[in-house]
Amino acid sequence: MVTSTSQDVAKKAGVSVATVSRVLNHSPHVSPNVQRKVLRAVKALNYQPNRSAQRLRAKRSHVIGIIISDIQNPFFTAVVRGIEDIAYKHGYSIVLCNSDEDADKEQLYINVMRAEAVAGVILASTSETNPHVHGLIAHHIPVVAIDRRIKDRQVDSVLVANAQGAFEAVTHLIELGHQRIGLIGLPPTRTPGVERYEGYQRALRERGLPVSRKYVCWGNAKLQGGHDCALQLLDLQPPITALFVANNLMTLGALSALRERQLQIPNQISIVGFDDMPWAPLLQPPLTVVAQPTYELGQQAAELLVDRLEHQEKPVARLQLQSNLIVRGSTGPVPISA
Amino acid sequence: MVTSTSQDVAKKAGVSVATVSRVLNHSPHVSPNVQRKVLRAVKALNYQPNRSAQRLRAKRSHVIGIIISDIQNPFFTAVVRGIEDIAYKHGYSIVLCNSDEDADKEQLYINVMRAEAVAGVILASTSETNPHVHGLIAHHIPVVAIDRRIKDRQVDSVLVANAQGAFEAVTHLIELGHQRIGLIGLPPTRTPGVERYEGYQRALRERGLPVSRKYVCWGNAKLQGGHDCALQLLDLQPPITALFVANNLMTLGALSALRERQLQIPNQISIVGFDDMPWAPLLQPPLTVVAQPTYELGQQAAELLVDRLEHQEKPVARLQLQSNLIVRGSTGPVPISA
DNA sequence: ACAGGGTCTGAAATCGTTTACAAATGTAAA
């Protein structure tokens, strides 16, 4: 079997390649008769346009680039799935890149996107002031920022109401009587880290509680980071009675630290995680979390991008999705001893 | 900023485009002097070859296609990450597709791969006799099968020793005294489903235990499937005392079913899952599982593919990776009452 | 009958590379 080209189709249908192209691109002014002939030839030869040639000539492409930090983070997994489903619906494929929060790797991949002439890019940027994206925008490759803000007035974005989510989580803890609440935070160099910290602070302040730096530990967004931060915060005197962990994998790490210390949840310490997971309700006790609409976030980003591709000049959209506090068993009243 | 082409570089360096191409492709017979000039121009203009043009002309591409069933399955997440890391090292990008075990969707994506002229495809096939892959092989696009065998002597493959893994898990249960062991299996239309069932049967047979169809339930590989199957198997009389679940998400579903029935693990029932997860040790009790080398599987597949791209005619490779039974707390002796 | 305007179709240029071929130059052997 050999790939058939528009030439072959043209010959078989007894028309020119130009006509073949016109039929396939639904351009007007082509007689129903010819159209039928061409479509029959297309089917007979199982013809598929060579996308490289299309891209080269028409500068049109059916690929969406995604740059995230790590597909192994369940948050991004769900986001990517949301993107893919919408992309599929509109006939796009996705090329996926993991930046690992490394600006150089991100830069490289942005260059790849340009070289591959993707239609658009959905990006969880490694920083809010991202100089690399200009390379895309200058080439009229639209960018949609997800999860992390990009300080550029030209990019659409879909973010989560991080501050509000953190605020609700910490307020929940305060209402249970907790006063010394540890935060295992994300590095404050990106939106989620900044905003979740803000929410944490605001909740304490509104209830007249002191905000102390010693209750805060910045982790590396991985399991290990949560584990190490938890151990550090557990050593404080007087001891903390509750823990708010700003990311899913770090919550896992914190939980294993709590288990090592043989602390009873929630009798001796309460814990709230950020981002819900399928296994969260199955833990003992079930985990209280701030759920994020991850799958929807991906969908919205993809919709926004596809829409932008079809309407170059539409106004910039900035979506903010609401989070949702799900109270399960890992949060309870302050220990009597404290 | 406008994209610069090889023309621009040629002009700036005072040479022809052919020479530019030669320098960039490390072809021999180019004087060091000219080489230096070209490289300087490349850097000055921040030139990046247009990959569509390259692909069109040279039929060479820097993209690897991945078709899996669902990126939200943690198994595939790890596999994809393994692939990506190796691909990155060799200068390839990846385009990712979810087939959702739907043969039509798979077919469509295989066509996309062909149209996109990817360098090669890594495929978790929806069936062992996959007619669609011929469309790729006929076009000399190499295919590497992962997780599921493809009955075609031309494809490299990386599989897991499923039967052995299941055998060890069930033998472990038998040695604890269990005699009525339920299996929540994967559909026996694909390799993991078939082989894990084989291992289950062989373990029972070798210990002289009866193999009964009523102890087996085929789930849909999702949470829901595990949940429904568990409920069904728990209704049997006399009751089963142990459960072997052939997939990670179904294990989660089964666990929630056990919780609904308020069954104590492992006092009232033992459970073994297939595929280890970061949260498995954090469950109460920690989950006994058959761990698969998921990340390595992805790496091996990518290595195999890259190797094949560089050595067209090398002999077909079939790798089988070992699994590893990790005994934690969810398996214990048979309940006294039973 | 003819000009004017629309509809349909094809020839040829084009996108940015790679590569076959030829030309130019240099070097060594006769």
Next chain:
DNA sequence: TTTACATTTGTAAACGATTTCAGACCCTGT
């Protein structure tokens, strides 16, 4: 000095699509 041959470079033809331009054809109104 001439010849033979290797090395280096350039010219131009691909690759397979889209798109501009112009020509052919068919109406319609004068």
